[in-house]
Amino acid sequence: MERISEAYLLPVLAAMMDAFPFFIRGFHSDNGSEYINHKVAKLLEKLLIEQTKSRSRQTNDNALAESKNASTVRKYLGYSPILQHLASQVNTFTVEVLSPYLNYHRPCHFPTDYQDKKGKIRKRYCYQDMMTPYEKFHSLPAVESYLKSGTTLEELDALAAKFSDNEGGPG
Numbered sequence: 001m002e003r004i005s006e007a008y009l010l011p012v013l014a015a016m017m018d019a020f021p022f023f024i025r026g027f028h029s030d031n032g033s034e035y036i037n038h039k040v041a042k043l044l045e046k047l048l049i050e051q052t053k054s055r056s057r058q059t060n061d062n063a064l065a066e067s068k069n070a071s072t073v074r075k076y077l078g079y080s081p082i083l084q085h086l087a088s089q090v091n092t093f094t095v096e097v098l099s100p101y102l103n104y105h106r107p108c109h110f111p112t113d114y115q116d117k118k119g120k121i122r123k124r125y126c127y128q129d130m131m132t133p134y135e136k137f138h139s140l141p142a143v144e145s146y147l148k149s150g151t152t153l154e155e156l157d158a159l160a161a162k163f164s165d166n167e168g169g170p171g
Contacts, residue, residue: 010039019095020148021147021148021156023147026050026052027051027052028051028052028054029051029052029053072098072102076098077090101169101170104132104133104134104159104160104163105132105169106165107130108130108132108133108136109129110129110130110131110136111124112124112126112129134156138153
């Protein structure tokens, strides 16, 4: 976004939600006023999307987002703030190159739950459970029931096959 304000956030948020091929059921945000306001809440309510927010000074609330920032965002976009006049170019890069790469070509670890000797549920990350987010989505039972109307698995499979995993990366 060119600026951190709701005037810039709402169109970007709407475009992001339109880009997802499936229904969004939840939206988690930090406590920033650009995310927690009446216009964003109204948009999410209209779309029947539940909004949750982080608790003040609870760093683990955003652990997933922060780990993605460290492993992905900063790797490809750097540590410096994005200059306002470059915001549209960065947005184009993330929509056309980075997001397809992350969703269709970059493998992730997905945990397997197991019960230890004391009865506690633990997570194990096995090599055979590595897959791309799209492969994980595709493995869900009744996966087509999650897709928005007008979106098919064949279309998504074609997007995934457009490039090989090596070709699909941002470089």
